[in-house]
Amino acid sequence: MVQIAFILLTHKDPETVIRQAARLTAAGDCVSIHFDARANPNDFVKIADGLADNPQVTFAKKRLKCGWGEWSLVAATLEAVKAAVEAFPEATHFYMLSGDCMQIKSAEYAHQRLADEQCDYIESFDFFNSDWIKTGFKEERLIYRHWFNERTHKWWFYKSYEWQKRLGITRKVPADVEMMIGSQWWCLRRDTILKVLQFCVDRPEVMKFFSTTWIPDETFFQTVVRHVVPEREIRSRTLTFLMFTDYGMPVTFYNDHYDMLLAQDYLFARKISPTAKELKTRLGTLWGEEGMAFPISNEGRAMFGFLTQKGREGHRFAPRFWETEATLGRDRALYVVVCKKWHVAKRLVEQIRTRSDLPCVNYLFNEEEELPPLGGIEKTLEKRNRHRRALLRMLLEYHRSDRLLICVDPSDFDLLRDLTSDKSETRILEIQTEFSDDYLVGHAQRIGLAGHDSPPQIYERVLPTIRYDLRYESERIRDAEFEHFWRIREASGLAGNAEPLAQFLKIDTDTAAEIAATHYLFSD
Structure with missing residues (x-):
């Protein structure tokens, strides 16, 4: 029988977190929460008090200060995973979520989907040969050491990079590890999670390498899972529906996206607009529904591209x-x-x-x-x-x-x-x-x-x-x-x-x- 342990990383909006955890656990699943140590401590108290009577909720024993692009996000995820492994011995799958995610299928449908195929769902593409990274740093993410946060300490981030580059101070990727990259929104089986945690213990040099890479939440799990699980048991995709604009920003979903979201071949979607109250209400009741059929048309990405590219197409009038x-x-x-x-x-x-x-x-x-x-x-x-x-x-x-x-x-x-x-x-x-x-x-x-x-x-x-x-x-x-x-x-x-x-x-x-x-x- 499938039981999902949701790994929830969050840093704001305690009322939403409480409602989200209550919804997910109502169908027999469980939640492990890491609340950013940088966030308002009163918000964490509200969450802890609001979920204190729910035995299906646990919290990371160690709360970390998280920053975008830093190792701290992976470390926080590992803390929440460890807490979930210890608190929920019956959990068969571990599903990574954020506070901006919501279900677009019922728990009944999700459990059956995961039971039908014994595999891990995680985007995992070759780091060097794929085109997953569209612009900006690529191999520079790995061969140089990144000690500073690019958003909060921009000057130090780029200066340290320039000094290393000028002095030729580079490093090699661990020889027996094939670097992969993909979305951080994964769903892994319990056995895979245990192998990943054991890898963290057995390979401290690899952990040290990743700790100074840039944006490791797009490479760490994607690489380690490939190292510990046969390729035939991995589906290189996410079960969370997300899209990006031409400018690399996440697409936000609103009230009129309900039917489209349910028709996609995914279990969750991010990110839902905070103002989309009707959409949140309708999706909120969905997880506990029984006997629902979900016809899959999967037209979301094509429709988004069709609607957004109009106005860009056909406006290049100069000859090549x-x-x-x-x-x-x-x-x-x-x-x-x-x-x-x-x-x-x-x-x-x-x-x-x-x-x-x-x-x-x-x-x-x-x-x-x-x-x-x-x-x-x-x-x-x-x-x-x-x-x-x-x-x-x-x-x-x-x-x-x-x-x-x-x-x-x-x-x-x-x-x-x-x-x-x-x-x-x-x-x-x-x-x-x-x-x-x-x-x-x-x-x-x-x-x-x-x-x-x-x-x-x-x-x-x-x-x-x-x-x-x-x-x-x-x-x-x-x-x-x-x-x-x-x-x-x-x-x-x-x-x-x-x-x-x-x-x-x-x-x-x-x-x-x-x-x-x-x-x-x-x-x-």
């Missing part, structure tokens, strides 16, 4: 540096069909291909459509987009033509701006289609904003955003006022579409009418 001198040629013409529904654009292109000698390719910058051999530049989408004018020039030469038709997704606004800035003539035809709710649901699933099992509330929130986004893409193209621009619409019918199609392709109206009359052109 390797294309500043490249051009398709003043006497050449590029025909661009812009359509969100790729199958509609491809049907139109097929009709154009059969009724003219205009060389056509589809979404060559969006999908791995097979192209003729062009010396390797055509092999990957990355290469195609990196050298797109060169690619188009080579396609023109391959087809021995001064004209070429391609398809472009309307989200690729920077591509359209880039192409229209070329010396060649760029002619653009936008195909405006209707978007039913069913289509938008499928679109949301295709791009990872929702899953087949997502609850209706997810779609109620996502569909208006997607519909607005598609409308915005079209309006942005119209507002650009491209010189050679035409539009056909699903609602316009044959009479309204033949003329702009004829002008776009420079063909007679009868041929354009035959193309526009394709009865299945706009079918989904």
Whole structure:
């Protein structure tokens, strides 16, 4: 039977800590608390008094003064772990939490999840070869000694680093220890915890090494667990859902995130806004619920990226540096069909291909459509987009033509701006289609904003955003006022579409009418 010992590090808000511990222990689990010795001592007294009658709560015997990026955070965690091991002999799992975390599943679900697979959950990536660290110090975290807190003693922190670097005073990572890195929010089995504690006793030189590394809470447990547990028993992930902004700051969750949080494949989430009282209330009752089903759609990260990146995408209008001198040629013409529904654009292109000698390719910058051999530049989408004018020039030469038709997704606004800035003539035809709710649901699933099992509330929130986004893409193209621009619409019918199609392709109206009359052109 699973019993979780929650390792709770906290430094503020005693009332919240008391409520959190009471909730977690109500389902038969237990809590070990380390309260920062730097914090208000009266707050600790409130917590100790408020939980004095709860036998499922214990406290670290030694309270440490903690600082961000310091060894003290790991030392405090170890103190809370030792207290939990001693106080709760029946605990099968030890789960690291903070005061900003809250459950997003029931205890029943969490216990079953942990019982189903005998493994440890801890992010554990190769320190030197992974890209887990995005910016700033990397190997400098390890090979130099860090005695000072970077936030409270910034001058001393960087001066000591500069002196060591100038004098060449470095050190090596312990030879038999493979350095790993990952999130500090882990869930470990009891046997693993006992092995980690024994490692701390057996390897004082490793403990000494970590004690002067920078941000060791992202490396210590991640490294030691890999050292004492077989890789097959480790899942390199956390069970706590957290996200970061582009600026490296944790994403905060609010009242309207409830349904999204429950649909993620995690047991807890951080961090919950202190002002999100409704969310805290709803999540607060969740841990004790029984018989609840939790359909997992796991769209949280994709949705966050989708919503936050709008406004950043498509705003790089300057040509790439390797294309500043490249051009398709003043006497050449590029025909661009812009359509969100790729199958509609491809049907139109097929009709154009059969009724003219205009060389056509589809979404060559969006999908791995097979192209003729062009010396390797055509092999990957990355290469195609990196050298797109060169690619188009080579396609023109391959087809021995001064004209070429391609398809472009309307989200690729920077591509359209880039192409229209070329010396060649760029002619653009936008195909405006209707978007039913069913289509938008499928679109949301295709791009990872929702899953087949997502609850209706997810779609109620996502569909208006997607519909607005598609409308915005079209309006942005119209507002650009491209010189050679035409539009056909699903609602316009044959009479309204033949003329702009004829002008776009420079063909007679009868041929354009035959193309526009394709009865299945706009079918989904």
